[in-house]
Structures are given as structure tokens and as C-alpha cells.
Amino acid sequence: MSGGAAQPRASVVMVVHDGAATTRTCLESLRATDEPFALVVVDNGSTDDTPRLFRDLASPWPLRYARNESNASVLAAYNQAWRLAATEFVCLLHNDTTMLEPAWLARLLAPLATPDVGLSGLYGVKRVRRDGRYAGRTIVHSLAEGPTVRAPWEEVAVVDGVCLCLRRATLEAVGGIDEGYGFFHGYDRDLSFAVRETGRRCVVVHAPFRHAGGGTRTREFAARPELEHRDLADRRAATERFARKFAHRLPSDVRPVTARVADWLGRRASPQGVRRWLVLALALALGGCAGIDSSAPAPGPGPAPGRRGEGHRGMREARAASSVARDTDPVATWETVQTRVRRGEAAAVLADTQRLAAAATTAGDAGSALIAHTAAAYAALRLSRLDTVLREAEAAVAAGDKARDWPFTGTFVARARRFAGLALAQIGRPGDAERELLAALAVAQVASLGQPHIGTVSSINGSLALLAARRGDHDAAVRYAEDAVRMTESGMRDGASARHPQRRMRLQRQLASAQVDLATIYFGAGRVDDAGRAAAAAFANARAVSAPDFQVKARALLAHVAARRHDPRTVALYEEAIAGARRTNQVWLLTSPHAGLAQFQATQGHTPPGARQRAAGDRADGVGPGAAAGGGDALLVLRGQAGALPDPSRAVVEPARGGLRVRRAQPRARLPRPARHAYRALQGPDRGARGGGAASARPVGRGAGGGGARR
Structure with missing residues (x-):
């Protein structure tokens, strides 16, 4: 459709089906590529804006676009696409990738100039088991989050299909991509082993990139769940077919012998056994076993493997x-x-x-x-x-x-x-x-x-946010907390969540946790409106997945926001949070709403009748908040030793028989630790400018943490 002046030596080949926005992002990342290339695209019946994207594309590369009527087979479309290429090299690339360095294509082509290298890529594995599965610990890749491949490249047994670069003549010699694997799975393993059958090696190069994941297939799973079961069956069938076809080459491990021996010893032997094996190997390398005492005990294998003997029983x-x-x-x-x-x-x-x-x-x-x-x-x-x-x-x-x-x-x-x-x-x-x-x-x-791992990354970002808030770095705290929310939201939008309802529910619960942390950070930074919105979103997500703990935390935060705004609904919101914690028997969540309610009532100059009776039996001073669950618990822990808490109303909430009580304090009286935690969150960054005296670090009574040290 459009052409360039220089004749490229490589073609970038894509098969697309819908996902115009993803494809556009990929194409934009390719514009900075310093190696000239042609672009070949086969559209497998896209129904969105993909055809218009390529029709209107101001392409800096020679572009050839072909369209099929249906998304019948990705493998057949790849064979159709590479045969449309007229260059020496062909690079099969997924359209959900983003290239981060202009030299990415040049780095892929560099090892192919070596006669014994036939295939290069950006992600691969060094060891394949006898049944065709990968050994996960031997994966090497160039993913931007933490590349594991050593520059400039490393040999692998299989190159992953996210990016496959090879000579067009090599593709012709091996007969192209084996379409017998079905719709999509297995072709990358098959092509890698087919290239190795010709006597050439496969390598992964160092060229950082990002992979969004999801592909073109998984978008259909949400609308048609039966496709998920078919896809899993296809995946298993492809692995079994590959294992049968290349049984003569499996298992396959391209690591050096020294690495394999070290791995074997590391998994099977005790440190003493490793040292003895190394002594034996050194003696053999130096010319035999003449210097080894044959009466000495043989090197032992160390602890028994986990599937044998008394240990396993x-x-x-x-x-x-x-x-x-x-x-x-x-x-x-x-x-x-x-x-x-x-x-x-x-x-x-x-x-x-x-x-x-x-x-x-x-x-x-x-x-x-x-x-x-x-x-x-x-x-x-x-x-x-x-x-x-x-x-x-x-x-x-x-x-x-x-x-x-x-x-x-x-x-x-x-x-x-x-x-x-x-x-x-x-x-x-x-x-x-x-x-x-x-x-x-x-x-x-x-x-x-x-x-x-989306849930774990989100939790860690939330913890980093709370730690940053404790040291007063509100900008970093907000950034970490917003990253946690964005990461979880992206996980809920991907194809895997659409295919697995349980995974989606776990992520939605994680999203509620991240939003509670974000609301807490916003509140501490004085962004009350943002805190209210985040807490409302957290409550909606927690209710959708029946997560009562996060419903209580979100309601308590909404009540804190209402108290800051002097909203007449404040008492009702606090009482709903308290009732929710009682109803679900989550007594460790009662401290924050109880203390907040007491603070609000004290600032209004009265304590409603029955407040002490409602507090009875809640054990608000008995169980400390836990940090491990995230979602607000961690905030109380991280702020637990943060020092003095000014109280503009000079009201003190302290443990009493059966619950909490409120009394007026002297200028340097102290709040019990549970109330200090909640009050500090309630006061926000301007807490020192509203009057009252800073208190000492000695808690009144036992407190949620059982005493507590000075800061």
C-alpha cells in the first residue's frame, strides 16, 4: 500500500483479530526501529476498527495487508503471512507487544548471521521435559520488568511464539508452520525443534520489551465460555502431539553440563554431599581416582526427596x-x-x-x-x-x-x-x-x-504506599497506592479474568483492598473528596464479592470523610460500620469506627445515651489490627508507633469495663493506642494546626497492641 526508499532485508509479520487499540500501540512502538523492515499483516476477520487502522495508517514501512473472512486458524494465517514476505528474514511478532529500544530488530538479526543459529526470539526456555512441558526455572527472557537473559544472547531449547525471527529459506526448508496443531497452541515448540533438527541452534536475545498478554483468542471467552474449555483441550492436545512428534529429542536441555550438574546437586544433595561430589569430580578431572581412599564413605545424597520413605509418610x-x-x-x-x-x-x-x-x-x-x-x-x-x-x-x-x-x-x-x-x-x-x-x-x-503476579504486586504496592505515608512522603504514597489500583484493574480486564470467574472474584477483592488503602492515603494527604470516592468504590467492590471486612473498612472511611465535612450522616455511617463488624464477628475492625464515633461525638459536645452500652462486648481493646490482609489494617500497624496525636477537642477515649468511654483530658493526657491510630487517620496532615496539645507517648490502659514502646 505504501513503500519506503530503502529495500529492507527483514519483514515483520503479524496476524491480528480485533484489538485495534492494542495493535496501534504495538505499531507506534515500531516506528523508532533503526533496522529497515517491511510490514506484513493478515487480518483474521476483525470486526472492530482494525481494517480502518491499516487503511488509514501513515506507514513509514512497505506495508502489505491481507484480510480473511473469519478467524479460522492463527497457524494457517501465519503461513499465509510469511509467504507474502519478499525479504531474506521473517520476524513473526504478536501484536500485543511493545518494543522499548530502536535496536530490537537488529539484535534479533545479529545471531542469525552465525551459520549455526537458525532461530532467535525474546523469550524462551532451556529445558523441555519428556512430556513436552517446560522446566520453569530455566526460562530466560527480555521482559522489561526484569530481563533474565545475558547479553547479547543465550541458547535455548524453545523460543516462545511472542517473537520468532528466522530466515525465510529456513521456514521453507522445514515446511513452514505445522498446521496440524490446530488453531494456535504448540507451533512455537514445533518450529524451534524443527529448526534444531536442521543442525542449527535457537537463541534468546537481550532486547527489552513489554507483553500485554491476552492475545486475539481470549477476548472471545467472556462471551462464549465454551471456547475456554475447547482452548484448554487444544493446549493439552498440542503438548501431547509435540511430545509424540519429537520423542527422539525429549527430554531436551541445552544448558552446559556444569550447569546441569550444579542444578542436580543443588536440588538433591546436602552441602556436605555437594562438597564431596566436587572433590570426586576434581579428582577425576586430574587423572583418575588413585588419590581417593576407597574405604571412605561415599558422598551421600543429603535429605531424601519429598516423595519417598518415612519423610513422605x-x-x-x-x-x-x-x-x-x-x-x-x-x-x-x-x-x-x-x-x-x-x-x-x-x-x-x-x-x-x-x-x-x-x-x-x-x-x-x-x-x-x-x-x-x-x-x-x-x-x-x-x-x-x-x-x-x-x-x-x-x-x-x-x-x-x-x-x-x-x-x-x-x-x-x-x-x-x-x-x-x-x-x-x-x-x-x-x-x-x-x-x-x-x-x-x-x-x-x-x-x-x-x-x-497481579494480586501480590498490588498488595506490595499498597504496603509501600502506607510505609511512605508514615514517613510523610505523601506523593510517593499516592503513587504507590494508585499503582496498586491500576495493576488490579488491568488484571480484571484481561482475558484470563474473563475465562475464570474465581480469579476475577479474587482480583475484585484485591481491588477493594487496594482502594481502601488508596482512600486512607488520600485522607492522610488531605484529599478528602478523593478519599470519599475511593472509599465508595471500595465498598461497591467489597459488596460485589461479599467481603465483609473491606465493607466495614470502607464504611469507616466514609464515616471519617463525613465527619471531616460535618455531614449529618456521620453517626449513622459509624454505627453501620460497627454493626457490620459485630454481625460478621470481626472484632479487630471495631477500633477505628468506635474511636472515630467517640471523637465526633466529643467534638459535638455530647455523648448520646447508650453509647457505652453499644460499645460493650466489642473487645475493641483486645485484639490488635493485623497487617497481613492489607486494605487498611496495614495503615494502623504502620502508624502504630508514630508518636503524639493532637486532639482539638481534648477528648480522650479509653478502655472501660465492657467497652470504651469518653472523658475530657488534661493538656498532656494520652489516648489509648487503638484510638490514637484511628484519630491520626481522622485528623489528616493539618492535625497540628487545629488547637489542642500534643500528648506524650504513654498509652492509657492496655490498648489494642498490648502496651507499646516509645517512638
Whole structure:
């Protein structure tokens, strides 16, 4: 349609189906490419603005556009597209990618100038198992969030289909893309092994990019759920077909022998065994075993693998006796842990998971040990046993080092490090807390096979926001909190959420948590209107997924906003929050609305009849707020040692028999810690300018945290 002056040597080939906005973003990122190329696009029956996008495109490249009537097969469309290319090299590129450096194409072409390299890409895996599945710990990629490939390139067994660059003659020699795999899945593995059959290698280059994910297929799943089941069946069938077709080459591992031996030893041997194996290998390399005492004990393999012997039987018994991990599904186990902790059973969960962790460690089951230690850290954080949190988090990270090939390792390690960061914040080590949270964020960004684990990333951003708010950096706090909301909203919009209702519900609950944190940050920064909007959105999402804890937190925040505005509905909003916490037996959530209500009533100069009776039995001074759940709990923890709290009305809320009471204070009287937390959130950044005296750091009565140290 349009052409350039210079004859390019490469063609960028795309197959598109709807998603015009995604395609436009990709094309805009390609404009800065310093290597000339032609663009070949096959449109598989798009029904949106995609045809008009290419019709009106002011293309700086030679462009060839072809349109099919239906989205029958992506593989057939790829074969159609590359045959339309008239250049030496062909680069098959997904239209949901964004290239970040102008040299991306030149870097892909560079290794192809080497005679023994036949295929290059941006994402790949070094080891493929006998059944055709990837070994996750051997993935290398150039994703911008944290590239793992060493420059300029590394050899892999399979290059992922997100980007495949090779000579057109090579494609012709292997017969193009095998359309026998069906609609979409499996073609990248097949093409990689077909190229390797010709005696050439596959490599992944260092060229940072972003991948939105979702593709062209998953957008249909929300409207037609039956397509999801068909897609999963196609995926399994493609893997099985690949394993049969290339059984003579499987399993396949392109890592150096030294890396494979080190990996084998690291997973199977104790440190003493590793040293003995290294001594043996060194002796063999130096000329045989003449210098080795044959009577010495042979190097032992270390702890028994997790699926054998007494250790495994003990693990089965511990799992059967456990109420949180009776099955082996990590997602189900973690949801059970969270549910029980939210119901106030943190102490039982802690004891249960510590037994599981001990059994898993004995059995050598690093994955189960990682889950159990992380869950124990979560429960200990709710109980404010901070030394236990740090100990369990450290054990979880150590177990994660031994379970590198487990697909959930990154997610659980990131969670454990987040809990450690929150514990360090409570101890009063904000610098260490921030470093731990940033380390957790780095892990979570690539936890799901190189992609971010959305829920964990959102939670960590929320924790970083609250930590920044504590040190008074409101700009950073707002930025982190808004990032947490945006990340969760993007996860709810992707195709996977549309296909999996349970995943969408989990993300919507996470969104409610992030919005509660954002509303709290806005309130502390003096942005009362923004806080009200965020709290209202949080309440709507929490109600949609039946999350009573976040409904209570959001209502309490709405009441705080109403109190700041002197809204006549303030008392009603506080009482609704209190009633919601009582109704769902979430007593640890009563502190903030009780204290806020007492503050508001004191500023009005009266306490309505029955206030003390309504407070009776709520145990507002008995259970401290927990940080692990996020969504406002973490705010109280992070502000728990923040020092003096000015109170313009000079009203003091203190524990009394059966509940709370309000009394007038002397200029330097102190509020109990639960009320101090809520009042500090209520006062906002201008709290020191409204009169009253700053109080000392000594709490009155026991308080929610059981005493408390001076700052």
C-alpha cells in the first residue's frame, strides 16, 4: 500500500483479530526501529476498527495487508503471512507487544548471521521435559520488568511464539508452520525443534520489551465460555502431539553440563554431599581416582526427596491432620489460610502451618515447606508475633531457593518477603522494611512465568504506599497506592479474568483492598473528596464479592470523610460500620469506627445515651489490627508507633469495663493506642494546626497492641 526508499532485508509479520487499540500501540512502538523492515499483516476477520487502522495508517514501512473472512486458524494465517514476505528474514511478532529500544530488530538479526543459529526470539526456555512441558526455572527472557537473559544472547531449547525471527529459506526448508496443531497452541515448540533438527541452534536475545498478554483468542471467552474449555483441550492436545512428534529429542536441555550438574546437586544433595561430589569430580578431572581412599564413605545424597520413605509418610499424615492443606493445590491452600485468619483463627493456623512446615522439611518437599512457612508468617503477623514473622519468612525464602522449578515459588517468596517487610515496619526499622518490600516487589513482577503476579504486586504496592505515608512522603504514597489500583484493574480486564470467574472474584477483592488503602492515603494527604470516592468504590467492590471486612473498612472511611465535612450522616455511617463488624464477628475492625464515633461525638459536645452500652462486648481493646490482609489494617500497624496525636477537642477515649468511654483530658493526657491510630487517620496532615496539645507517648490502659514502646 505504501513503500519506503530503502529495500529492507527483514519483514515483520503479524496476524491480528480485533484489538485495534492494542495493535496501534504495538505499531507506534515500531516506528523508532533503526533496522529497515517491511510490514506484513493478515487480518483474521476483525470486526472492530482494525481494517480502518491499516487503511488509514501513515506507514513509514512497505506495508502489505491481507484480510480473511473469519478467524479460522492463527497457524494457517501465519503461513499465509510469511509467504507474502519478499525479504531474506521473517520476524513473526504478536501484536500485543511493545518494543522499548530502536535496536530490537537488529539484535534479533545479529545471531542469525552465525551459520549455526537458525532461530532467535525474546523469550524462551532451556529445558523441555519428556512430556513436552517446560522446566520453569530455566526460562530466560527480555521482559522489561526484569530481563533474565545475558547479553547479547543465550541458547535455548524453545523460543516462545511472542517473537520468532528466522530466515525465510529456513521456514521453507522445514515446511513452514505445522498446521496440524490446530488453531494456535504448540507451533512455537514445533518450529524451534524443527529448526534444531536442521543442525542449527535457537537463541534468546537481550532486547527489552513489554507483553500485554491476552492475545486475539481470549477476548472471545467472556462471551462464549465454551471456547475456554475447547482452548484448554487444544493446549493439552498440542503438548501431547509435540511430545509424540519429537520423542527422539525429549527430554531436551541445552544448558552446559556444569550447569546441569550444579542444578542436580543443588536440588538433591546436602552441602556436605555437594562438597564431596566436587572433590570426586576434581579428582577425576586430574587423572583418575588413585588419590581417593576407597574405604571412605561415599558422598551421600543429603535429605531424601519429598516423595519417598518415612519423610513422605510423615508429610501425608501431617497434611491429613491439617485443616488448611488437605489437598496439594497451592491456590486452594492459600485461600483456606486467608479465610481462617480473617475469621480470627490465626493462632490455630500458625500452629497448624508450623507442623506442616516441619513435616515438609523432613520430607524434603521444598514447595510444601514454602507454602507452610509463608502461611505461618501471615498468621503470626496477624497475631503481632513479629519475631516469628521474620523467622518464618526467612525459612520461606530458604525453601524457595530449593524449589526453583516450582511454578508458584516466586509468588510465595514475594508474599513471605512482604510479611517480613511489614514486621520490620512495626519493629521500627523503616529502612529495612522498605528494602524488603522492594525486594518482594521485584520477585512478584516476574513470579508468573516472567509476568507479574497481579494480586501480590498490588498488595506490595499498597504496603509501600502506607510505609511512605508514615514517613510523610505523601506523593510517593499516592503513587504507590494508585499503582496498586491500576495493576488490579488491568488484571480484571484481561482475558484470563474473563475465562475464570474465581480469579476475577479474587482480583475484585484485591481491588477493594487496594482502594481502601488508596482512600486512607488520600485522607492522610488531605484529599478528602478523593478519599470519599475511593472509599465508595471500595465498598461497591467489597459488596460485589461479599467481603465483609473491606465493607466495614470502607464504611469507616466514609464515616471519617463525613465527619471531616460535618455531614449529618456521620453517626449513622459509624454505627453501620460497627454493626457490620459485630454481625460478621470481626472484632479487630471495631477500633477505628468506635474511636472515630467517640471523637465526633466529643467534638459535638455530647455523648448520646447508650453509647457505652453499644460499645460493650466489642473487645475493641483486645485484639490488635493485623497487617497481613492489607486494605487498611496495614495503615494502623504502620502508624502504630508514630508518636503524639493532637486532639482539638481534648477528648480522650479509653478502655472501660465492657467497652470504651469518653472523658475530657488534661493538656498532656494520652489516648489509648487503638484510638490514637484511628484519630491520626481522622485528623489528616493539618492535625497540628487545629488547637489542642500534643500528648506524650504513654498509652492509657492496655490498648489494642498490648502496651507499646516509645517512638
